[in-house]
Amino acid sequence: MTMTGPAVRHPGTAMTADQRAQFERDGYLVVPGVLDADEVAHYTEAIDRVYERHTREGEGLHLRGAVQSCPELAPLIDHPKMFGLVWSILGWNVHIYHSHLDVHPTVSAERPFRFEWHQDGGRQNREIETHPRPRMSVNVAYWLSDVSVPGRGNLKVVPGSHTTDWIAGPPSRNVPWPDPEDAIHVTANAGDVVFFDRRIWHARSENHSPITRKAAYFGYTYRWVRARQELTRELPGLSPVQQQLLGALGATDGDHAWGHAPHGVPLYTVLRETGNLDPGFPPLKP
Structure with missing residues (x-):
């Protein structure tokens, strides 16, 4: 089969042995300088345009379908400085099954408590019975704002928790509860990537800084995590x-x-x- 269309980009380089060991131990990696200053500016401007179309100034935006919502983000999905991490872990039979772009301005007032710690995957975490739960997918977070210190809407993780199926939590999400023991705020500069196992227990912290938090997330999984065939016509009378x-x-x-x-x-x-x-x-x- 001959592939047509734009030239295929370089797929990037394989994960190093040190990176793999750290990823398997901690469940995440911070990869500095994936995007240069011009790229950060370009993608920030693109996301700003989407933000202006979808919400009012000062409100947060969590918009699924990153490339569909902002086609300018397409080069990020196989960026040569990042993509090698994805295929080094999952192999070549992959696709993006979930993505979103995020814009979170300063939180000026205290909001009702909600316990947000979770593993990605939704029902996977109840319906697959193995221990530890299978990896299934990995996430790539491109940071377009400076989260080099805590308090800027940083990603919070519990390092090494990707092989832990359960953490202590409140009886309901609105009951005040402390962060898990050993939780940290992941710090990164604009242009850095955080690459993480979907099983790692994580949450987003509140942004109490004057800097608007901006990021784009892409989740990669195996191509067979979907219907093998699609219904292509309407069938009347189905329950x-x-x-x-x-x-x-x-x-x-x-x-x-x-x-x-x-x-x-x-x-x-x-x-x-x-x-x-x-x-x-x-x-x-x-």
Whole structure:
């Protein structure tokens, strides 16, 4: 098969032995200087234009579909100074399954507490029964603002927690609770990349600085984490559960597949109404 279109970019270089050892130990890497000053300025301006279209000044923006929302970000997905990390860990049979761009201005007032510590992957963390949980995906965070000191909306992580399936937390997310023991604020300069295992326990800290936090995130996983074939025509008369099973739930923001909104998933509703949800079995726990 002959590939056509723009010239294929250099795929980057493989992860070094030291990088691999650190990544396997800590669950994340900070890679300095992936973007130079001109690139930082270019991508910042592109994201600023999207921000102006989508929200009012002073409000935060978390917009899924980074390249769809901001096509100028496309060169980031296989940037030669970053991409080698992705294929060094996951191999060549990969695609981006989740991405978003973020703009978070200064938080001027204290907001209600919410416990945000999590592992990425949504229902993966309940429905796959192995221990430790499988890696499945890796994340690349491009920092376009200076988070070289804590307090600027830094990514918080617990180093080494990517092989830990559980951390202590409150009975509900709105109950005040301290950060996990050994949690740190990851610091980085504009242009740096944070590369992390989706299993590492992490959260975003509040931005109390005068600097607006700006970043672009890309999540890479195996290409088989999707339907092998897609429904290409409408089939009348399908029940809601049948539509779910054939991948035809309709236009959504994609979160139904992650299970964050179970009441919008037909089979969940049927099992709840028939008394078949079992809180003692993680895949059947809402």
